[in-house]
Amino acid sequence: MSSCDTCVVRNRAICAALDNKEIAALSAIGRRRKLEAGEPLIWEGDDSVLVANVIEGVLKLSTGTEDGREQIVGVVYPSDFIGRPFGATTRHSVTALTDANVCVFSRADFDGFASEHPALEHKLLQRTLSELDRTRHWMLLLGRKSATEKLATFLLDMSERLVQPGCESESGALESFELPFSRQQVADLLGLTIETVSRQFTQLKRDGIVELPSRRAVVIRDRATLEALAG
């Protein structure tokens, strides 16, 4: 029996392009894999040997300089696609931020399957185009925004992206959520240092714009001001 039958992202991942028979064929070349928080899935510079769908959890994509500076270049959520099909090498690492559950394929197998299923490639194309738009937009933050603007933008982005499918609030954005990032990871995402991130959090708290009930919890108290600060 296909594990896809019970897959919670069956209708949101690129698999949604496939009918039951096709899904069975795809299922035959994929397998589930569990990852613990912090566990790497793919290393930067590796031959591109696997691709995957995220079923559960959050993972980061990152690159770094030789002397150890790191930049997070993407964050993936359930139903997102991971890896580099149709290409020889991977240009960034993939690491689980939370415990995660992914559906992995050998890249060669996936490439072959995708080439024979245009509907799947179409979904993947749409996703990739959206991701490119999002990534390009993030470049504005990295290149041109101040530390305050960066953190404000980040929190607003999180409040939108951490919404669970099905469990939507009326507005489509959360006022209260748990970050899947440590302070260091927030810094690596925003192109700042951990100290600067910490100071910006403290500032927002002091100004009554957010509450920080625990290390990773955030409550947005004054969204309007936060939006104004986001630039």
Added chain:
Amino acid sequence: MSSCDTCVVRNRAICAALDNKEIAALSAIGRRRKLEAGEPLIWEGDDSVLVANVIEGVLKLSTGTEDGREQIVGVVYPSDFIGRPFGATTRHSVTALTDANVCVFSRADFDGFASEHPALEHKLLQRTLSELDRTRHWMLLLGRKSATEKLATFLLDMSERLVQPGCESESGALESFELPFSRQQVADLLGLTIETVSRQFTQLKRDGIVELPSRRAVVIRDRATLEALAG
């Protein structure tokens, strides 16, 4: 007669996926358009009404904040694809940097055509995946590199990307080239100010690493050092 017959990027653009009959059909829905340096093709936030292939020239993709700060988020060269198929709006502007020649399609027409030609979509997918990799890698520069590292990385990148197809030097990179950017545009690409860019150029010249025969001309004198500086 199809203008594709004389198209210099016929075999490098995504059109290479199509046979002569298909090309004729694509040609029927596209038209050539000339752009002058500085002329915009698409505005940020516009409804996505057109897509295009670059035939000749260099164009920038850019976004900005409301208060006028700008970030260049991509640069496209002959044979590259422009625009946002399968999506309602465009998240960044497209502007010619040099006089340019593009082959434009209405987005709706292109979407329809692409959906019926999986080989075309496949090419587009490959291109989009590569562009995403490149864009993500650039995030490391924006988020984590110093001004010196940024300019060195930029010049090395240019020396590779400005190579004319067919006219390759032995190594595959140019020692001497003409930038398609003003100092301000270099600044917008690197997330710096024009003054900082200017100072970094002067520094590289003083150190004998590059020569600057004219405003936009660059000669790399000491590639090894430049690579070391790129971080």
Added chain:
DNA sequence: CGACACGTTGATGTTAGTCAACTTTGGTGG
């Protein structure tokens, strides 16, 4: 020849980075 956009250079200011001490949190084992 002169006007103007583009680029360079210098002086100064501000932001975020660095270095270091200290506090809080959460997990572990006595």
Added chain:
DNA sequence: CCACCAAAGTTGACTAACATCAACGTGTCG
């Protein structure tokens, strides 16, 4: 259960890098 420890986060003092403001070249095109 609580004491202790390591890891994570915060805060402060200081510094460095880049931005800002302003003046001054320089090349280009009518």
